[in-house]
Amino acid sequence: MAKALYIDYQKCTGCRLCELVCAVKHDGISNPTRSRIKVMKWEAEGLYIPMSCQQCQDAPCLNVCPVKAISRDEELGRVVVDYDVCIGCRSCVAVCPFGAMNFNVIDKKVIKCDLCDGDPQCVRFCDVNALEFVSPDEISIGKKRDAAGRLSKAGREAGVLLAEL
Amino acid sequence: MTTEKDGISTAESLRKTRTYGKFRCHNPTCMERLEPKKGDKTIKCPTCGMEFRVAWVKDGFPRIRGPVWDVNRKIAQDVLEKKLKDKAKEEK
């Protein structure tokens, strides 16, 4: 099974290094508007949420594309745009439920995460592991373990409370 | 210089001097390397006698949380008293 980009936004420090390295890796240019990943922020609450393509199984961008320029690459588990076919109509930008399909106004073309052909630079540079590149089943196992830990702790605390009654 | 790729700089070579799992006594003239055992809450410096509370940044990475106030305060007061006495003697 191809690996997937997993974003744990709790861990994000909001530094936006992912945006920088994404743009430099793909275009050799520093400019966050060129980045495929983007950190959305609510500074007044200290909330930082990285948004990127989810590489959907039933991808709305793929379905809506009038010239069939978008396809699934099963090997790398990603949805890719064929720029030789793309007409730049931005239907995919409009339909993406995550806003993860971007339109680059400088080069006038749509851009999206391509997982850096299997070595995502955002993951490589994210020292706090807010971004990870993992097998999709590992994601749920990890979350299950966390949730189970919380449940068992809650269970113990409830037990103590009961015993005190 | 700028195009040479493999050379490492002074700062990079100094990385080897780092030691994990230990910290130095907060007495700046002592600076003894202290190595608390996992989970230790306090440590006494064998060289200078100052005592510190230990906190763990993470496993294997201890740091001094703060002094054991009563112990270190006493040491400071004794030293100050002695120094003041010595000074008074000198002046006599």
Next chain:
Amino acid sequence: MPLKRKIAYIDLTTGDIEVKPIPIEVRKKFLGGRGLDAYLLYNHTKKGCDPIGPDNTLMVSGGILTATCASATARTHVMAKSPLTGLLGSANMGGFFAPEMAWAGFHHLVIKGKAKHPVYIYIHNGEIEIRDAEGIWGLPVTDAQWAIRDDLGDQEVKSMVCGPAGENLVAYANVMTGIKNSGGRSGMGCVMGSKNLKAVAARGTMDIKIAHPVEALEYNKRFIDQIISAKVNQTQGTLGTPFIWGATNSWGGIRCRNFQYNQCEYADDIEPERIDEICEETMGPYHMTGCFGCQVHCRAQYKITEGPYAGRYDEGPEYTSQGAFGGETDTPRANTVLVGNHLVDQYGMDNLETGSLIAWAMELYEKGILTKKDTDGLDLSFGNDEAVIEMIDRICYRKGFVGDTLAKGGIQASKVFGKDSFQYLIQVKGMSNLHSDERATPALALNIATGSRGSDHLRSRPAIDLYHLPQDVLRRIYSTPIPYDGPLSSEHTEYIGKPWQVFWQENCYMAVDCLGICKYHTTFLGATLPNFEDWPKVLYYNTGLDMTPEEIWMVARRCNMIERLFNLREGLTRNDLEKGDMLNHRYFDEPTRRGAPEVVGRVIEKDKFIKMIDEFYEHKGLDKDGNPKPETLKELDIENEPSHLV
């Protein structure tokens, strides 16, 4: 290319805006950021100009590496003649503003004149607009930023603002960006307020082409690994800067009760781990945040837990807030520090100066120089938490005799308070000292005495002097890129070799400020962090500018000398207690009373200290009076300043 970012001259009186490129020879001489700001300040202000008049010029800039693929280069630098000291005013802050300004096409702004009514400057993709700020004037720091976003209809706009303190011309008002990134020290917010300039807002989507992108990306990875593998940065990333306060207080290097003690005893409630607990309780386990592109993430998030401000969100508190509102005033209570920190962030004033002056006023109150009549009934005793919080408010809004007077800055206030009040004021060049106590550390004392913007730890402090590094390690650090075979001592109480260390650090910090890199990424708190030898590669891969470590060293020396020239022009004389390189007499006369055994009972020995300054001047190429020797100016190629290259 990063070097294509431009410079804009903005005249707020006339509304004229002129945009120019930055010539490559200027870049090679001054790089950018603080260094180029210093050059611009020297060239664009006249001797003796009024710091809060229209003739003072405010420089806003990013470093030469800002917004390139180099980590932690988000620093914004602000410079003008200081309303607090009458000498060099200079402040450096993190956050997200400078990169945004760079993507909007600008690296440097030169702002002069005074607007007729409150305005803000909006920079957007190569264009600059002066906009009305009537509805924003008076708002605290964060509200002002959100109001600007609403005004422009763009939530991605980053702005640099002055708070109410700046509007009220508090002499040490900050410029602020984000929640708590502060260009603190020396009153740059006051300069903004005096120009009726509420904010500079930026939004940019312009390309910055990296000269060698593949190498830049790979080298950045190596650079980051070097930085985050340092223990000091791992601690920093867990506890934030409070860890420095904790360690320093532990051995007795923290001012308490103004200058009466050198340790705040039983300060468990404001220990780094305690502060961290509060952050965790209120913001969860992942409560650290960082500036643009930085992996150290040294800033904690917290909410105030009790009192009238309960529930308010802020970032920090940095160790300066612990010192200012906990140690110096002897109020080591977490809530006081958290609330104090929040208030100065929202008012936009320097926590360090504010706390220091409150502690000074408290000592004056203790000595009877200030009375209850002066304070309008406020009990200004040490240890009174309410008084600390109340005074922050009074200073910002200039309420009451003491509040209004303290807002003028220490030296001006001492002239109003009279009696011996000046004797108790812990300052250099009119700027209050950091909350640290340097009586046991001559190197650090030399640093605060000779800092270009006044008493300051971020201009030349050899902080690693306290680590007692072995001789060979010291030798390796301090003899690159320029050979040094003079003495060096691992002993922090020593006087020998320290002038060279201070000189070296002065150049090191100037270099990072020109490049735009944060000081936590160089030889400041950690001995193994990158410096001169590491920067040429970052510079070359990102900008294409090919410089050797020695050349960067020369740029740093040149820029430091320009700052010196500015200070000399504005009246710096070596032994002047108000405007010179001299410490308050208490450093020489009052021995320390707390801390580790070899810290107790120490003073700075004046004769040795004077010799250190002589030697420091010698390294810098100054004569005994502190004026540059003609051959030094020739060597640094700044014989004919102001030369108006840009």
